[in-house]
Structures are given as structure tokens and as C-alpha cells.
Amino acid sequence: MKSVPFYELKPGQVVAEDVFKGSTLLISKGTVLRARDIERLKNHGIKTVTVYDETDFVTGAIQEKIIVQFEDIPSLVDEEQYSQWHEQFEIVKDITYLKEDTSELEELVEDIYKKFLKADDLVLNLFHSIGEKALNAHSINTAIISTLIASKLDMPEMFLNSLLKTCLLHDIGYSLIGNRVIFDYDNLDDMTVRSHILSAYEMLRSIQSKIGKDVVDSVSTHHERFDGNGIFMKLKENSISPLVRILQVGDAYDSYIESGHSPYNAMSFLLRYSGLIFDPYYVSVFFSIAGLYPTGTEVILNNGKKAVVIRKGKTSSFPVVKFDNTIVETGVESGLFIKEVVRKGE
Ligand SMILES: [Fe+2]
Ligand SMILES: [Fe+2]
Numbered sequence: 001m002k003s004v005p006f007y008e009l010k011p012g013q014v015v016a017e018d019v020f021k022g023s024t025l026l027i028s029k030g031t032v033l034r035a036r037d038i039e040r041l042k043n044h045g046i047k048t049v050t051v052y053d054e055t056d057f058v059t060g061a062i063q064e065k066i067i068v069q070f071e072d073i074p075s076l077v078d079e080e081q082y083s084q085w086h087e088q089f090e091i092v093k094d095i096t097y098l099k100e101d102t103s104e105l106e107e108l109v110e111d112i113y114k115k116f117l118k119a120d121d122l123v124l125n126l127f128h129s130i131g132e133k134a135l136n137a138h139s140i141n142t143a144i145i146s147t148l149i150a151s152k153l154d155m156p157e158m159f160l161n162s163l164l165k166t167c168l169l170h171d172i173g174y175s176l177i178g179n180r181v182i183f184d185y186d187n188l189d190d191m192t193v194r195s196h197i198l199s200a201y202e203m204l205r206s207i208q209s210k211i212g213k214d215v216v217d218s219v220s221t222h223h224e225r226f227d228g229n230g231i232f233m234k235l236k237e238n239s240i241s242p243l244v245r246i247l248q249v250g251d252a253y254d255s256y257i258e259s260g261h262s263p264y265n266a267m268s269f270l271l272r273y274s275g276l277i278f279d280p281y282y283v284s285v286f287f288s289i290a291g292l293y294p295t296g297t298e299v300i301l302n303n304g305k306k307a308v309v310i311r312k313g314k315t316s317s318f319p320v321v322k323f324d325n326t327i328v329e330t331g332v333e334s335g336l337f338i339k340e341v342v343r344k345g346e
Pocket of ligand 1: 170171184196222223
């Protein structure tokens with residue numbers, strides 16, 4: 001455990017002691033901090049917060065757990081399936097094992113691929129995790145979202161195979177260096193961000209013949225930017241592999257949410273940086289899958305009720321929402337419309 005001044009708090013940290021203002025409980029022990037929580041603590045004038053540090057996960061002081069992002073909404077896959085993928089990924093990210101045998105990676109690719117090929121009516125409610133296993137969830141989520149995009153475009157099976165491998169391995173560098181930046185798109189000069197690319201390349205090139213050169217190259221270039229202002233290579237537009245350009249959409253969306261932002265803000269981030277970081281084409285494909293108000297977005301309807309988006313409706317701007325235990329599709333037929341998105345300190 002360590003005591004951290006509020007200006008050094010980061011989304012993803014786990015609160016180790018209840019935080020009170022007078023007798024009011026502001027944040028309870030065990031909460032995974034989101035950007036909005038940190039803002040709230042700041043607004044209440046809280047000076048320091050006790051959070052768990054890395055060693056607490058290792059010593060078992062805190063149990064790592066898989067959490068579905070939005071509790072009141074059905075999850076994208078059932079928890080049992082997801083836990084199994086976690087176990088498989090644990091083996092995949094064990095470098096010594098991966099060097100010997102890539103069959104577990106192939107199996108995981110196959111599993112995710114089959115599950116999400118031509119999946120309709122998606123409730124994009126993903127799982128996240130805390131502690132060391134957070135990388136497992138992020139890698140799997142990136143693979144899921146990228147599969148949805150590529151399968152919508154009818155990409156050939158060979159392409160999907162390489163895409164899924166790239167997604168599952170893209171941040172493996174963080175597990176090699178034992179440190180991780182959750183949202184790694186806004187500071188490409190950060191030493192940890194730079195190291196996760198270099199260490200992944202060092203490791204993966206030794207198994208290039210097994211996983212494919214396109215996968216190794218794509219992992220090494222996953223922080224290039226569409227406008228040419230990326231990391232190391234300064235590749236631009238079509239000179240960046242489509243594997244990377246698809247991966248980046250899933251990667252940024254998932255890690256933006258993991259770092260405490262709402263799905264609506266994650267989608268807004270993709271749209272704002274479309275053509276700068278991201279390929280506008282793949283952003284638009286994901287937009288057509290998730291809609292303007294992705295699953296989990298909290299909104300106020302024109303009847304004054306607060307509702308939460310369950311999934312996309314027939315069109316991008318009129319999602320299916322839930323309020324007062326009623327599920328209804330917004331739009332002309334129901335006469336219900338979104339008046340505004342609930343913003344909480346974002
Ligand atoms: Fe990364
Ligand atoms: Fe990532």
C-alpha cells in the first residue's frame with residue numbers, strides 16, 4: 001500500500017482504504033479509480049489517497065478479479081468463457097512457453113475468431129481486470145473489437161488469423177518490462193511506452209518463423225500514426241499495415257474505457273483523432289457497429305428519465321436503452337430521444 005497525493009492518482013489504481021469527507025464516505029476500499037473519481041476527490045479537496053501498489057498483488061493482499069464493465073447490462077460473452085480465455089492468455093504471455101510452443105496462441109485465436117465472426121446485435125459490455133491480469137483483459141478485448149471490424153469487412157481468414165495474433169500480442173512488451181501504461185496513445189515519449197515496443201520486437205523476432213513476419217512487424221509498429229507523427233518509424237497512411245490500422249481502433253477504445261472514461265468519450269476520442277492517429281475508414285466501420293452512443297453510455301431522455309444504452313439500434317444515433325427496468329429503442333416509433341449524455345467530471 002502507498003499513500004499518493006491526489007495529483008499523482010491514476011485511473012486503474014485500486015483504493016486501499018475508505019476515503020471520507022467528514023462522515024461521508026466518498027470512495028470505498030477496493031474501488032478501481034476512474035478519471036471521474038479522481039476529479040471528484042479533487043473537487044472535495046482530498047489531499048492524499050491510499051492505494052494498493054504492485055507488490056500487494058504479488059503478495060496476495062488484494063485479489064485480482066475480472067469485472068464486467070457495466071453491471072446492469074448483460075456481458076458480451078459469458079463469464080465462464082471469458083475466464084477460460086484469461087487462463088489461455090496467461091499461458092500465451094509466458095514468453096518461455098511461447099518460444100517453445102505457439103499452439104495455445106493458435107487455439108485462442110481460433111476461439112475468439114469463431115465466436116465473433118458475423119455476430120449481430122452486440123451488447124458491447126466488455127470485461128476488465130485489475131492488477132497484473134489487466135493486460136489479459138485488454139489484449140482479449142482488443143482482439144474482440146478488431147475481429148468485429150474485420151469480419152464486417154469480410155476479410156479473409158488468413159488476415160483475421162494474423163490480426164488476432166497481433167492484437168493478443170500487441171502489448172506483450174509491458175509484461176516483459178513489468179510495467180504498463182494503460183492508455184498509451186497520448187504520450188509517445190514516455191519511456192515505458194517506448195520500451196514496450198522495443199522489448200516486444202526483441203522477443204517476437206526470435207519466433208517470427210512461427211507467428212509470421214506480418215505479426216511481428218505489426219506489433220512493432222502499433223504506435224505509428226495515420227498522419228505520420230507516430231513512434232520510431234514515422235510511417236504514414238497506407239504504409240501502415242491494415243492489421244495495425246484496425247488494431248488501433250479496438251486498442252484505443254478499450255484502453256480509454258479501462259483508464260476510466262465513458263464509452264461515449266472513447267467513441268468521441270476515436271472520431272476526434274480520425275485521420276490523425278486513426279484511419280478514418282476503420283473508425284467509421286467501428287462507428288457503424290457500436291453507434292454514436294456505445295453500450296454503457298448514460299443518457300437523459302426527452303421524458304426526463306436517466307437511461308443507459310444497452311446496444312446499438314437500427315441506426316447509429318438511436319440506440320436501445322434501459323430505464324426503470326424497461327428496454328426500448330429510441331427513435332420516431334417510441335417517441336423517445338436522447339436529450340443529452342451524462343457527463344461526470346470528464
Ligand atoms: Fe501499446
Ligand atoms: Fe494496448
